[in-house]
Amino acid sequence: xxxxxxxxxxxxxCLSASFxxxxxxxxxxxxxxxxxxxxxxxxxxxxxxxxxxxxxDDLKTYVIHVLENAGSLLLPFICATTISPDAQTLRRLDRxxxxxxxxxxxxxxxxxxxxxxxxxxxxxxxxIPCLKTMRGEALSSGELYFHHAPxxxxxxxxxxxxxxxxxxxxxxxxxxxxxxAATRLNLVGPLGAAVLQHQVAPVAESLSTKWMNRSVxxxxxxxxxxxxxxxxxxxxxxxxxxx
Numbered sequence: 569x570x571x572x573x574x575x576x577x578x579x580x581x582c583l584s585a586s587f588x589x590x591x592x593x594x595x596x597x598x599x600x601x602x603x604x605x606x607x608x609x610x611x612x613x614x615x616x617x618x619x620x621x622x623x624x625d626d627l628k629t630y631v632i633h634v635l636e637n638a639g640s641l642l643l644p645f646i647c648a649t650t651i652s653p654d655a656q657t658l659r660r661l662d663r664x665x666x667x668x669x670x671x672x673x674x675x676x677x678x679x680x681x682x683x684x685x686x687x688x689x690x691x692x693x694x695x696i697p698c699l700k701t702m703r704g705e706a707l708s709s710g711e712l713y714f715h716h717a718p719x720x721x722x723x724x725x726x727x728x729x730x731x732x733x734x735x736x737x738x739x740x741x742x743x744x745x746x747x748x749a750a751t752r753l754n755l756v757g758p759l760g761a762a763v764l765q766h767q768v769a770p771v772a773e774s775l776s777t778k779w780m781n782r783s784v785x786x787x788x789x790x791x792x793x794x795x796x797x798x799x800x801x802x803x804x805x806x807x808x809x810x811x
């Protein structure tokens with residue numbers, strides 16, 4: 569019985585050690601984390617004013633297309649930085665993504681959210697001091713644009729997420745934020761938004777599986793019309809969102 573007690577004690581220590589990391593992982597995905605994601609509509613506001621999205625069915629289709637674009641273009645960057653969460657990988661992929669994002673509106677949205685995420689992560693997750701170090705060095709040198717996808721992968725990797733979970737988490741956050749934008753644009757009510765999110769979840773899972781673990785060389789956009797629509801956001805007469 570003494571041996572059993574020792575085993576239980578060891579297991580208890582291991583579990584208690586994993587709890588702080590698990591809570592940090594949950595916090596990273598919590599909407600209360602001030603990363604600025606709710607200031608962006610992923611082009612939905614422009615699509616609504618352009619009459620491309622007028623019904624709930626249109627909205628559902630738009631959300632799916634946004635997730636498809638996110639999966640095909642951004643998951644490769646997230647996967648790479650999660651696997652190698654270091655300054656060199658972040659710098660290389662950050663520059664590459666900046667060159668690939670030709671839409672000025674989406675590029676600015678990406679850097680705004682990524683900069684906010686890096687700032688918040690460096691302040692909140694003090695148990696990972698390299699985040700603050702990397703941010704400080706990047707700010708002083710001006711070498712980083714801080715695009716959201718590679719920064720998200722970096723932070724998730726340092727918090728102990730595996731690559732598969734990180735990529736699905738990014739798809740979830742994207743789905744959550746665009747449906748939240750739809751609610752504030754009065755395209756759908758709060759209850760309808762929850763129903764829509766539940767309906768789209770299997771599609772998001774399928775798209776995550778489809779584009780998961782691909783190399784950065786395979787990154788592409790599958791729905792270029794959405795990129796074009798988002799690029800018109802700055803020309804809107806009245807705007808609720810930044811993009």
